[in-house]
Amino acid sequence: MPRIPVLFRCGAVLFAALCCGAAQAADPIVLGFVDGLSGSFANVGEAGLRHLQIAVEDVNARGGVLGGRKFEVLSFDTKSSAQEAQLVFKQAVDRGVRYIFQGNGSNVALALSEAVAKNNARDPGQAVLFMNFAAVDPALTNERCNFWHFRLDADSDMKMQAVTNYIARQPGVRKIYLINQDYSFGQSVARTARAMLLAKRPDIQVVGDDLHPMGKVKDFAPYVAKIKASGADTVITGNWGNDINLLVKAGRDAGLAVDYYTYYAGGFGAVSVLGEAGVNHTKQVTIWHPNIGGRGAAEHFQAYRKRFPEGREDLYYAAIRHGVELLAAAIERARSTEPLAVARALEGLRIDQDAGELYVRADNHQVIQPIFLSTLVKANGKDVRFDAEKTGFGFRTDARVEGRDTLLPTACKMQRP
Amino acid sequence: MEFFVVQLLNSLSYGLLLFMLSSGLTLIFSMMGVLNFAHASFYMLGAYFAYQISRYVGFWPALAIAPLLVGALGAMTERFGLRTVHKYGHVAELLFTFGLFYLIEEVVHLVWGRAPVDYRIPQALDFAAFTIFSTSYPAYRVFMMGVSVAMLLGLFLLLTRTRIGTIIQASLTHPHMVEALGHDVPRIFMLVFGGGAALAGVAGVIGGNAFVTEPGMASAVGSIVFVVVVFGGMGSLAGAFVASLFFGAIQTYTVAMDYSLLDLAARLGMGIAADSPVRGLLSVSVAQTAPVLPYLLMVLMLIVRPTGLMGTRET
CATH class of the missing domain: 3.40.50.2300 (Response regulator)
Known part of the structure; x- marks a missing residue:
């Protein structure tokens, strides 16, 4: 075996020479x-x-x-x-x-x-x-x-703060169901949601708190039946990717009538799945969406x-x-x-x-930075100028939270080199 | 009550889909004596073929064409692949199907990419079939169940009521005798393999758009089908049927069970201290263990009854 390492070393030397010789200003x-x-x-x-x-x-x-x-x-x-x-x-x-x-x-x-x-x-x-x-x-x-x-x-707690501040002003919300992916982020969403809701609206009941395997559930119908049985009027979820798409798909198929407060419904595919059924009932909390106003957002979109x-x-x-x-x-x-x-x-x-x-x-x-809470509505060419995924439905800002109002204390003890 | 009925329907539709996959797998097993690792890959191919075909001619023709293509591919796999390695024994066959699994996955990566494809249920079936109490039940699920039941009935009649079925059954148990009677046994094996693949293909066509069509779908469903076949008893169609419905029910009902061992301990009057090291483990709910439950049950079954629920073989 002695030959191969030598060859490797030669290769490495050659590579180093090539890479660093070429590391010029341009x-x-x-x-x-x-x-x-x-x-x-x-x-x-x-x-x-x-x-x-x-x-x-x-x-x-x-x-x-x-x-x-x-x-x-x-x-x-x-x-x-x-x-x-x-x-x-x-x-x-x-x-x-x-x-x-x-x-x-x-x-x-x-x-x-x-x-x-x-x-x-x-x-x-x-x-x-x-x-x-x-x-x-x-x-x-x-x-x-x-x-x-x-x-x-913005981190999950900052977003949840914006969501719960908003929910605190919605008297119609009585029973909340939490459904999240079973890993560090999903668990943190569920934990923070409970704590913040308890502080801001103690009258709201958390009627369910599910953690499902991440990226493994292909059929959310059993979860939707459970949400339905709980009598929830509102669902809070941090699901993303296929986990949000399949969740809302199963919800739509079963005729689940709830308001979704999501982190990622505006992401990739959920709006296409929901279509008309999601209008007025799907909310997302993000740092940006195409209808926040201003020239930059429109041009970039x-x-x-x-x-x-x-x-x-x-x-x-x-x-x-x-x-x-x-x-x-x-x-x-x-x-x-x-x-x-x-x-x-x-x-x-x-x-x-x-x-x-x-x-x-x-x-x-x-x-x-500012955080936006927005709801899916019909695109109207005015405050909802752009639709999502060419569906004819887009997000309209309900609340804009300025950066200074999103600040939370940190437990970070930064080790600087 | 509403919850129970809805979950029953959900578990039925999932269980029947599982059976379409496991029936082919268990038939092929009784024939070759080897588990076909690539079986779920045929499921995936069914979904991708249907996606591709439905883009040109629509869903309905795809429902017929895609399984035929998958079946033909399966037959060719047997004719030119398995039959050749057969003489080297079971290990070679096993390794062959194992390799095929990865090969098909890579081919899917190359042709359709690594991201899920946009394979949707047809407009004509995208409505609520009926309403149970206040939950609407999608027509597509009813359609899925209908297709599954029709396939099952067809399979049952084919195996028990026709001449070819009799010959298949005979060649599963007494291949030499059947050969001596003048039947072309290798050809029958090829047909069974192709038929099993086609069944998986049908499952792919109707499962791919109900769930997600992506390169990971074969490995996601492959392991659970494997569990179903082992649990039901290798080579037993009836066992596979019971096991499929059973695991369908397990996967849907456990989701709703929020009980944990901690609750049980509390019920029994045993308090567990808040700082106890076992508390974290005990507080895991049944719902959270749902994904591992089938594997746990399979291991238990193998310990208690190695032949499976209705199987007769020990291998």
């Missing part, structure tokens, strides 16, 4: 998209990749950063698994990726965040920065926070449809665009592409985006 800055591109949530991952591509193309079209350096996207498939994510993360590092984008699955994000911290402690010369665009488990910016992780979406006409989804993840724009601004501010310098420049950084100004909280690396 080299592209590689952003690694590390997410589930196969399996139950592949459609969500693929959509995320398209979002990253269009955001990168926009920055590059403006001339890139540092006077001409362009961004480039490389994708890596985590198969939505935490173990697999750690493996592909090593591959990404080996291929020179210093910035990774991941979002789907807080379990994967927690594993990645730890892998990044370990990698950076072991090898500061190859430090990596983790831009998290959708994993909203509060732990990531609280007890399990780390310096190299930045969360671009239309540009996405034009750029990816074959895609079945619409622009959804504003957080990915925010991530790329924040990186570009931080690289300019730091005058460097070194992840450590960029991370420092990101802290407290403020930029203007579609919904107004957003900034990066320095004490836990959470992006602070």
